[in-house]
Amino acid sequence: MPSVNLYVDSSSPLKVYESIPQVQPVRFSPVRYPGNYIKSTTGRENMVIWDGACHVHEEFSLEKILELKAENPDAKIVAHPECKAYILEVVDFVGSTSAILQYFGTDAADKFIVVTEPRNIHQMRKDYHGKEFIPAPPIASTCGCND
Numbered sequence: 477m478p479s480v481n482l483y484v485d486s487s488s489p490l491k492v493y494e495s496i497p498q499v500q501p502v503r504f505s506p507v508r509y510p511g512n513y514i515k516s517t518t519g520r521e522n523m524v525i526w527d528g529a530c531h532v533h534e535e536f537s538l539e540k541i542l543e544l545k546a547e548n549p550d551a552k553i554v555a556h557p558e559c560k561a562y563i564l565e566v567v568d569f570v571g572s573t574s575a576i577l578q579y580f581g582t583d584a585a586d587k588f589i590v591v592t593e594p595r596n597i598h599q600m601r602k603d604y605h606g607k608e609f610i611p612a613p614p615i616a617s618t619c620g621c622n623d
Contacts, residue, residue, distance in 0.1 A: 537612075554592075
């Protein structure tokens, strides 16, 4: 059976992936981390994952995120599925930007550490005035690659 090529953004890969019959092999691109996340979430093994990466999500520091969490123990951590697996293991919610925005509306927390593009925080603050959004830091303080 030929593979299905799955090329999607972070808002739809799981829905699209679940619509493909279980026996159908899948080639997932452009970024490996959402593909790995889907593979681990669904337990489905017949995926070939393109070894692409998003420079924005490559630059987040797990250690610095954990330091922020220690400084803000009441904060929840949210992230895009494009982040590395070891970062996704420590977050409270994984989703696309639109899913994260919806999560803020349903979650009672008032403070969030946001592991995605800092430019998204503007919309978060605009939509949820009573909540605090803390951008996750990059690995190197001199690198603005994920900004």
